[in-house]
Amino acid sequence: MRAIATIRDVAQAAGVSPSTVSNLLNAREHLMQPETRRRVLEAMESLSYRPNRVARQLRGAPNPTLGLIVPSVANPFWGSWAAHLEAAFHAHGRQIYLCNTERDPERERAYVEQLWADGIEHIVLSTSLPSLDHLRPAMDAGVQIIAFDREHQETDPPELLNVSIDNEAGAWMATQHLIEQGHRRIAFVSGAMRTISRQRRFAGYVRALAENGIPLDEALVPSSSDLGDADSGPLARAAVHAVLTLDDPPTAVVAVNDMVALSASATLRDAGRDVAEFAVVGFDDTPIGSLISPALTTVRQPLREMAEAVVRLTVDGAGVGEPRSSLVFPPTLVVRASTERRIA
Amino acid sequence: MRAIATIRDVAQAAGVSPSTVSNLLNAREHLMQPETRRRVLEAMESLSYRPNRVARQLRGAPNPTLGLIVPSVANPFWGSWAAHLEAAFHAHGRQIYLCNTERDPERERAYVEQLWADGIEHIVLSTSLPSLDHLRPAMDAGVQIIAFDREHQETDPPELLNVSIDNEAGAWMATQHLIEQGHRRIAFVSGAMRTISRQRRFAGYVRALAENGIPLDEALVPSSSDLGDADSGPLARAAVHAVLTLDDPPTAVVAVNDMVALSASATLRDAGRDVAEFAVVGFDDTPIGSLISPALTTVRQPLREMAEAVVRLTVDGAGVGEPRSSLVFPPTLVVRASTERRIA
DNA sequence: TTGAAAGCGCTAACAT
DNA sequence: ATGTTAGCGCTTTCAA
Numbered sequence: 001m002r003a004i005a006t007i008r009d010v011a012q013a014a015g016v017s018p019s020t021v022s023n024l025l026n027a028r029e030h031l032m033q034p035e036t037r038r039r040v041l042e043a044m045e046s047l048s049y050r051p052n053r054v055a056r057q058l059r060g061a062p063n064p065t066l067g068l069i070v071p072s073v074a075n076p077f078w079g080s081w082a083a084h085l086e087a088a089f090h091a092h093g094r095q096i097y098l099c100n101t102e103r104d105p106e107r108e109r110a111y112v113e114q115l116w117a118d119g120i121e122h123i124v125l126s127t128s129l130p131s132l133d134h135l136r137p138a139m140d141a142g143v144q145i146i147a148f149d150r151e152h153q154e155t156d157p158p159e160l161l162n163v164s165i166d167n168e169a170g171a172w173m174a175t176q177h178l179i180e181q182g183h184r185r186i187a188f189v190s191g192a193m194r195t196i197s198r199q200r201r202f203a204g205y206v207r208a209l210a211e212n213g214i215p216l217d218e219a220l221v222p223s224s225s226d227l228g229d230a231d232s233g234p235l236a237r238a239a240v241h242a243v244l245t246l247d248d249p250p251t252a253v254v255a256v257n258d259m260v261a262l263s264a265s266a267t268l269r270d271a272g273r274d275v276a277e278f279a280v281v282g283f284d285d286t287p288i289g290s291l292i293s294p295a296l297t298t299v300r301q302p303l304r305e306m307a308e309a310v311v312r313l314t315v316d317g318a319g320v321g322e323p324r325s326s327l328v329f330p331p332t333l334v335v336r337a338s339t340e341r342r343i344a
Numbered sequence: 345m346r347a348i349a350t351i352r353d354v355a356q357a358a359g360v361s362p363s364t365v366s367n368l369l370n371a372r373e374h375l376m377q378p379e380t381r382r383r384v385l386e387a388m389e390s391l392s393y394r395p396n397r398v399a400r401q402l403r404g405a406p407n408p409t410l411g412l413i414v415p416s417v418a419n420p421f422w423g424s425w426a427a428h429l430e431a432a433f434h435a436h437g438r439q440i441y442l443c444n445t446e447r448d449p450e451r452e453r454a455y456v457e458q459l460w461a462d463g464i465e466h467i468v469l470s471t472s473l474p475s476l477d478h479l480r481p482a483m484d485a486g487v488q489i490i491a492f493d494r495e496h497q498e499t500d501p502p503e504l505l506n507v508s509i510d511n512e513a514g515a516w517m518a519t520q521h522l523i524e525q526g527h528r529r530i531a532f533v534s535g536a537m538r539t540i541s542r543q544r545r546f547a548g549y550v551r552a553l554a555e556n557g558i559p560l561d562e563a564l565v566p567s568s569s570d571l572g573d574a575d576s577g578p579l580a581r582a583a584v585h586a587v588l589t590l591d592d593p594p595t596a597v598v599a600v601n602d603m604v605a606l607s608a609s610a611t612l613r614d615a616g617r618d619v620a621e622f623a624v625v626g627f628d629d630t631p632i633g634s635l636i637s638p639a640l641t642t643v644r645q646p647l648r649e650m651a652e653a654v655v656r657l658t659v660d661g662a663g664v665g666e667p668r669s670s671l672v673f674p675p676t677l678v679v680r681a682s683t684e685r686r687i688a
Numbered sequence: 689t690t691g692a693a694a695g696c697g698c699t700a701a702c703a704t
Numbered sequence: 705a706t707g708t709t710a711g712c713g714c715t716t717t718c719a720a
Contacts, residue, residue, distance in 0.1 A: 004485050006697055017707045022699055031705060048481050053461030054401045055697035058712050065458060073442065074427035074631070076420045083418035086444045090451065095458055098417065098442035100430045107434065114409060114439055117397030118462055137392060141348055262635040269637055287418070291606040292636050293613055350713055361691045366715055375689060399713035402696050 005047035013043035025051055063119035066096045066314060069111050070126050073100040075259055077284040078126070081148075081303055085124065088307035092315045103128045103194075112138050112145075122314040124148050124163075128195055132156060146313055148306075149197045152326040162326040163309050167197045170299040170331035171204030174254050174281040177297070177333055179212050182343040183252040183279060187220040187243045189264060190256035191235060198256055201283065205254055219243070220250055236263035237270075244271055251343055252279035258286040261296055265338070279339040294337035302329050349391035357387035369395055401463045410440045410658060411459035411467035413452060417444040419603055421628040422470070425492075425647055429468065432651035436659045447472045447538075460487050466658040468492050468507075472539055476500060490657055492650070494540045496670040506670040507653050511541045514643040514675035515548030518598050518625040521641070521677055523556050526687040527596040527623060531564040531587045533608060534600035535579060542600055545627065549598055563587075564594055580607035581614075588615055595687055596623035602630040605640055609682070623683040638681035646673050 007025075011018045016036060023032060024040050043049070057063060066089055070078040082098050089096055097120070099111040108127060115123055116138045123138075126148045135145055139159055146161040156162075178186050188205045190198055202221075209216055222239040236255075240263065243250055255261035261282030268275050275294065282289055282298035289296035309327050312318045318325075351369075355362045360380060367376060368384050387393070401407060410433055414422040426442050433440055441464070443455040452471060459467055460482045467482075470492045479489055483503055490505040500506075522530050532549045534542055546565075553560055566583040580599075584607065587594055599605035605626030612619050619638065626633055626642035633640035653671050656662045662669075 007699095008697080018698080019700080019708080020706060023706085026699075033705065036705080048484070050457070050461070050481065050485075052402075052697050054398055054463055055712090056699080057398045058396075058402050058697080058714090059699050060712070061699085063462070065462075072427070073417065073423045073430070074420070076418070076423065076632075079417045079420065079423045082442075082444060083416070083446070086417070086446070090446075095455060096444070098426075098444065100426060100440070100442065102427070102430070102434075111439060113394075118407070118409075119398055137394065140392075262632065265637075266635040275637070288420075288606065288632060291610040293609075293619070351715095352713080362714080363691060363716080364689085367690090370715075377689065380689080396713050399696090400715080402698090402713080403715050404696070405715090 004052075005049040007049075007051070009047055010040065010043045010049050013047060014039040016040060057119040061119075062121045064094055065118075065120055066094060067099065067111070067115035067120045067123035068096050069099045069101060069108060069115075069123060071101055071103045071128055073098065075257070076286045076288055077257060077259070080284075080286060081126075081307075084303040084307040085310060088304075088311045089315070092311060094315060101128070105129050105134070109134045112143070116141065116143050122146065124310055124314075126150065130194070130196060132160065144314070146310060148310075149195075151196060151200060151328065153196065161313050162328075163306050163313070164197070164327070165301050165306075165329045165331045167200035167331075168204040168207070170283065170301075170333075171201040171254065172208045173204075173331065173333040174283065174297075174299050175205045175208035176212075177335065178252045178254065178279055178281060178339060179208060179214070181252075181279060181339055181341070183250075184214055185217075185220065185248065185250040186214075186252045186254060187222070187240075187250040188254050188256075189222065189236060189239050189243070189260055191223065191239065191260075193223075201256055219246055236260045237267040240264045240267040241271070244268070244273070251277075252281070252339070254281050254283075256283055258282035258284050258289055258296060258298055261298070261338075262288070262292070265292075275338075276341060279341065281339060285334055289334075290336065294340070297336045297339040298334050300332045300334050302332075305329060348396075349393040350396070351393075353391055354384065354387045354393050357391060358383040360384060406465050407463035408438055409462075409464055410438060411443065411455070411464045412440050413443045413445060413455050413459075413467060413469045413471075415445055415447045415470055415472055417442065419601070420630045420632055421601060421603070424628075424630060425470075425651075428647040428651040429654060432648075432655045433659070436655060438659060445472070449473050449478070453478045456482050456487070456489075460485065466490065468654055468658075470494070474538070474540060476504065488658070490654060492654075495544060495672060497540065505657050506672075507650050507657070508541070508671070509645050509650075509673045509675045511544035511675075512548040512551070514627065514645075514677075515545035515598065516552045517548075517675065517677040518627065518641075518643050519549045519552035520556075521679065522596045522598065522623055522625060522683060523552060523558070525596075525623060525683055525685070527594075528558055529561075529564065529592065529594040530558075530596045530598060531566070531584075531594040532598050532600075533566065533580060533583050533587070533604055535567065535583065535604075537567075545600055563590055580604045581611040584608045584611040585615070588612070588617070595621075596625070596683070598625050598627075600627055602626035602628050602633050602640060602642055605642070605682075606632070606636070609636075619682075620685060623685065625683060629678055633678075634680065638684070641680045641683040642678050644676045644678050646676075649673060 007018045011021045101107040122144045124146045151164045152162045222242045282296045285298045285300035351362045355365045445451040466488045468490045495508050496506045566586045626640045629642045629644035
């Protein structure tokens with residue numbers, strides 16, 4: 001660890017005072033002779049000087065990086081979301097630290113605290129928890145939290161911002177589509193519905209059934225402790241398997257996300273069923289959905305638009321200070337081959 | 345931004361000096377009366393005091409977070425790698441900031457600088473660049489860089505650590521397997537081979553052909569400016585399409601990674617070919633490979649073991665200071681249905 | 689056992 | 705146009 005040059009070293013090398021160097025660093029070059037400026041820049045260069053951001057932060061300069069906390073980086077949906085947000089922020093010269101919680105509330109809390117400690121002002125959080133009490137200290141300290149994929153709740157802190165799709169509507173579309181294709185026995189595969197968004201998706205499924213006079217059959221909603229991400233394949237498979245071995249098995253599945261949909265199809269295949277005879281709808285519109293066979297019908301989240309909304313809320317500061325800003329985007333149904341076949 | 349309690353506020357509330365509070369914060373409780381200790385803790389509690397990590401860092405406490413820089417979070421391979429590393433670090437009570445470069449050298453440099461500025465000591469970097477000159481300033485300042493998926497190069501700085509698989513061997517296995525299945529016309533689809541690891545994979549492909557007396561046909565190695573990640577599907581598809589329309593088309597493809605393999609299969613399907621007649625081998629063993637149909641034959645990287653190696657190099661500090669530590673792991677071929685069919 | 693004081697690297701108000 | 709100075713919140717000698 002070679003000694004690092006400080007602002008004083010630069011000042012000394014350039015024969016000026018630290019304040020002059022500081023002025024140059026803080027875009028106050030106008031109050032400086034060109035010649036002085038040159039000397040200082042030269043000194044910086046030759047010492048490969050970098051301002052110590054920790055010291056700057058201690059003086060009150062915010063860390064411009066955005067914190068992004070997701071439940072599972074291994075799930076391609078969250079990877080896509082991170083990539084979209086990265087692109088939108090990069091266009092504004094901003095960077096992102098991505099944090100992975102594995103749906104562990106304790107890790108979620110710890111990441112919020114670490115980002116807070118690092119002086120980060122804005123955190124986009126896809127939380128697994130219905131309550132946000134654990135965010136109180138950071139929010140009180142002025143950290144702006146934007147909840148992603150979590151529609152506004154009555155008990156939320158008033159400073160919380162929300163960016164989400166209408167999950168209920170999305171699941172309704174998926175289910176309605178299957179019903180229009182002639183399906184009556186439709187399973188909903190999700191696993192533990194701890195998150196608000198999953199509860200909303202389930203509500204949309206229930207409403208579509210109700211509107212079409214189809215009774216809700218609990219047996220078609222297998223519950224397991226946790227599934228939905230890349231490595232929870234075994235759980236999704238167990239759930240689908242349970243449903244397949246029913247006396248009166250379903251003819252279609254609404255999956256809580258694309259990864260579960262993939263697992264569902266794989267399970268069908270392994271069970272020797274003809275996938276073409278079974279309709280599957282995913283959720284999220286992961287890029288993979290269009291690459292597999294049969295291509296996956298799914299509910300699309302407009303990630304680009306949502307990423308731009310986050311930019312507006314953070315970089316541009318829109319919505320901040322207003323009583324509450326809750327942005328709900330419309331999902332769209334992307335129909336592909338996996339729901340092609342109509343049934344009687 | 346409500347006012348935050350400082351160590352002085354706590355000291356005042358407890359009727360002691362800041363040093364006493366500091367002693368308590370730094371596990372020096374022994375030099376303190378139980379009664380004093382109690383009063384201080386009470387004051388902390390009632391003021392919901394949190395030590396300012398920025399101030400602590402300025403005093404020299406390192407930021408315990410690990411920086412992880414990847415080329416594309418949208419590519420499930422990198423998501424898997426991040427998840428494995430997260431798990432390994434979490435087991436040691438450590439956290440990770442994940443950064444996405446989209447293979448943009450400038451973004452890569454900027455993230456290294458930001459992490460450095462945030463006081464982070466260890467960075468695991470999957471670089472797109474053959475040269476590492478842009479890392480010099482950070483490395484000189486003592487930031488430990490661990491290159492992932494980039495075998496050691498002659499010109500690398502001596503402090504650099506490497507964790508990688510033997511990419512040449514992996515691609516050799518993939519190609520050799522296809523040859524054993526009777527294939528002679530084997531395409532290699534990769535896109536721009538800017539990274540060391542891709543060059544090594546290509547070398548393995550070339551060696552396998554040579555060892556089996558099969559001449560290298562440039563036409564079977566379509567090059568396009570960039571592909572290999574989640575959104576570069578169109579480029580991969582163009583490359584595969586080019587190869588398919590040859591007078592003497594290939595019967596098999598070695599893809600530079602699983603996403604390209606998926607795109608290749610999709611292209612075949614769209615072109616009306618029977619996928620079962622065409623062999624495809626991927627690279628990386630993404631979880632998706634086993635979910636699709638036909639399941640994908642691929643080259644597995646032992647991510648868990650590699651993550652543990654990174655823990656040893658960073659948390660435990662192994663290998664640091666030694667002239668050079670370059671860990672090369674063996675890949676394994678995972679044979680699945682996509683290369684099932686033997687040909688004459 | 690506790691407190692006083694100096695300083696980490698930087699900024700900005702206030703001199704000059 | 706440039707320099708002097710007083711901190712930001714914390715840790716750590718050193719002194720009491």
